[in-house]
Amino acid sequence: MWTRTGLLCFVLGTLVLQDVQCRRMPMDTGQCGLPKSQEDLNSFLWTIKRNPPAYLFGTIHVPYTRVWDFIPLNSKKAFQESTNVYFELDLTDPYTISALASCQMLPQGENLQDVLPKDLYRRLKRHLEYVKLMMPHWMTPDQRGKGLYADYLFNAIAGNWERKRPVWVMLMVNSLTEADIRSRGVPVLDLYLAQEADRMRKKTGAVERVEEQCHPLNRLNLSQVLFALNQTLLQHESLRAGSLQAPYTTEDLIKHYNCGDLNSVIFNYDTSQLPGFTNTTLPPHDQVTAQEIDIYFRQELIYKRNERMARRVMGLLKENRDKSFFFAFGAGHFLGNNTVIDVLKQAGYDVEHTPPGQAFETFRKGPIPEEDVTDEPSLKYFDHVPSTSSSPEDSDDEMLPPHLLLPDSISQLEEFGKHNKWYRKHHRNQHRRQFNDLWVRLDDSTTTMPSSTRDIEGEETPDSLLWLQDGQDDMYVEISSVQSSAATKYISTLFVALFASLTLCIVTYLRTIS
Numbered sequence: 408m409w410t411r412t413g414l415l416c417f418v419l420g421t422l423v424l425q426d427v428q429c430r431r432m433p434m435d436t437g438q439c440g441l442p443k444s445q446e447d448l449n450s451f452l453w454t455i456k457r458n459p460p461a462y463l464f465g466t467i468h469v470p471y472t473r474v475w476d477f478i479p480l481n482s483k484k485a486f487q488e489s490t491n492v493y494f495e496l497d498l499t500d501p502y503t504i505s506a507l508a509s510c511q512m513l514p515q516g517e518n519l520q521d522v523l524p525k526d527l528y529r530r531l532k533r534h535l536e537y538v539k540l541m542m543p544h545w546m547t548p549d550q551r552g553k554g555l556y557a558d559y560l561f562n563a564i565a566g567n568w569e570r571k572r573p574v575w576v577m578l579m580v581n582s583l584t585e586a587d588i589r590s591r592g593v594p595v596l597d598l599y600l601a602q603e604a605d606r607m608r609k610k611t612g613a614v615e616r617v618e619e620q621c622h623p624l625n626r627l628n629l630s631q632v633l634f635a636l637n638q639t640l641l642q643h644e645s646l647r648a649g650s651l652q653a654p655y656t657t658e659d660l661i662k663h664y665n666c667g668d669l670n671s672v673i674f675n676y677d678t679s680q681l682p683g684f685t686n687t688t689l690p691p692h693d694q695v696t697a698q699e700i701d702i703y704f705r706q707e708l709i710y711k712r713n714e715r716m717a718r719r720v721m722g723l724l725k726e727n728r729d730k731s732f733f734f735a736f737g738a739g740h741f742l743g744n745n746t747v748i749d750v751l752k753q754a755g756y757d758v759e760h761t762p763p764g765q766a767f768e769t770f771r772k773g774p775i776p777e778e779d780v781t782d783e784p785s786l787k788y789f790d791h792v793p794s795t796s797s798s799p800e801d802s803d804d805e806m807l808p809p810h811l812l813l814p815d816s817i818s819q820l821e822e823f824g825k826h827n828k829w830y831r832k833h834h835r836n837q838h839r840r841q842f843n844d845l846w847v848r849l850d851d852s853t854t855t856m857p858s859s860t861r862d863i864e865g866e867e868t869p870d871s872l873l874w875l876q877d878g879q880d881d882m883y884v885e886i887s888s889v890q891s892s893a894a895t896k897y898i899s900t901l902f903v904a905l906f907a908s909l910t911l912c913i914v915t916y917l918r919t920i921s
Contacts, residue, residue: 439666441476446764449665451738452482453748456757459731460768461724462489463747463758465738466600467664469657470593477665479763488767489733492604493723494597495716496620497613510621511575519569519576527633530640531576535565537647538583545585550592560591574624577636580643586657600735614719614734615712623707627700634696664738710745717750724756 442448451465462485467474486492497503513522520528542557565579594602604611627635645651689697720734740747748758 439662444764445479445481446762448477448479448763450479450482450761450763451664451741452479452485452761453741454485454759454761455724455732455751456759457724457728459729461720461732462486462734462761463720463741464733464735465741466596466735467660467738468595468597469661469664470590471596471599472593473590473661474596474664475599481761481763481765481767484767485761486600486603486733486735487607489609489731491610491612491723491727491730491732492600493612493614493720493732493734494601495613495615495736496617497611503617506617506621510617510625511571513570513572517570519571519573522573522629523633523636527637527640530644531580531636534580534640534643534647535568535583538565541585542588545588547589550589553592555592560588572625573629573632573636574627577632577639580636580639584643584646590657597735614716614723614736619712619715620708623703623711626707627703631696631700631703634693635700638697709739709743713740713745713747714750716740717747717754720747720751721754721756 453463455461455463464482464486513519519531523531539557539561542561546555546557546560564582568576568579571579601611642651716736720732723732736747751758
């Protein structure tokens with residue numbers, strides 16, 4: 408018969424061994440495996456036929472480590488070969504950052520409690536209290552190990568929430584889920600590309616200004632905003648109660664992106680980062696309101712932006728006929744109806760989807776042909792302000808590149824920007840980047856690190872950074888050594904603790920029976 412002490416020893420040993428096993432086995436997230444050939448990968452790259460070529464690349468706003476191995480080599484090569492890289496927004500400009508912050512705030516002297524009905528405010532406050540209580544349990548040990556603590560992260564995302572406009576509070580609530588919290592600490596794909604473009608000394612810029620994304624959200628009338636916030640809270644309250652399953656999760660988005668399901672609905676959801684309110688369970692009157700909001704969001708945040716972004720792409724191409732471009736926008740801007748690609752084609756540009764296995768053609772200098780495209784009248788009003796950001800060695804005012812999608816930009820900037828002064832200080836004195844510059848996760852249960860080489864079709868190809876330059880190959884030695892030493896140290900510590908605990912248990916047990 409087991410004594411109390413013996414049972415305790417058995418449970419202790421089992422738990423520690425289970426913990427080791429959990430650490431060594433990655434969590435099954437239902438993701439597809441990496442294909443054996445490049446041709447089987449999914450491609451979100453389009454080529455604008457010109458000399459030199461320009462590229463359109465569709466991104467999603469998830470940690471880059473979750474998708475990097477699934478991005479074809481020719482897409483990475485297109486990024487490497489392009490001298491100009493443009494995104495949706497440019498947060499390297501301090502004005503843009505301040506505009507993002509002020510855009511979300513209520514007029515001076517107003518608080519959210521003054522705007523919301525009492526019951527809605529009470530439910531919102533209760534939900535945020537629940538999130539704050541749960542956040543320490545949602546975060547991973549790896550996040551805590553990097554100094555990303557729950558209170559800090561909650562304040563970065565939800566700080567000063569009582570001063571924010573209701574529509575921004577609604578978006579904030581949607582970003583406060585367990586899956587999203589667990590993904591914090593790794594740059595999203597857009598941000599990673601921006602960091603790499605900056606490191607490679609490419610010219611970077613943006614095709615939109617913050618006001619153009621911000622104002623459509625703030626123009627929603629109060630009754631529509633209150634309806635949207637109420638529906639959002641109802642959805643999250645149902646998720647908490649277990650009576651509802653989220654229609655689109657981050658895992659769904661990653662699976663669609665990696666596994667080749669070009670479902671424009673889910674990518675449009677990521678592009679606008681807005682919840683869908685239309686469903687058949689609503690009363691008829693509420694269904695009308697939900698449909699009006701859905702149409703408004705789709706028109707203002709997808710279709711109108713697609714046309715504006717395409718015209719500015721055309722403006723850049725016409726003003727810089729001898730330069731190559733890589734435009735990285737949300738994938739939803741290239742899929743579905745009235746896309747950026749549709750607008751470019753209507754103007755006379757030859758745009759082709761680039762299959763994943765297609766060989767990359769290096770640009771050869773030659774005579775620059777005239778582009779036979781429609782000269783849109785709106786182009787003369789295009790007011791592009793090129794990026795004035797410089798390398799970390801040259802500027803004390805440099806800001807890290809953006810998350811590039813408005814609703815979550817500020818908190819993402821908080822997450823990475825706090826460490827920018829440390830980065831500049833150390834980057835001046837050494838040529839190589841340090842491991843923590845990209846906040847790469849080591850936790851196998853949440854992400855898989857891009858390998859330094861990937862054998863596809865029997866070829867050994869440089870991965871994670873296809874463009875290993877400026878001693879960047881040394882970075883992989885640092886990454887592998889950090890991973891190896893961290894894992895070895897962790898497992899060694901566990902076994903020492905296990906051995907000591909079991910020894911103590913055995914001694915105690917022997918004393919008990921003697």
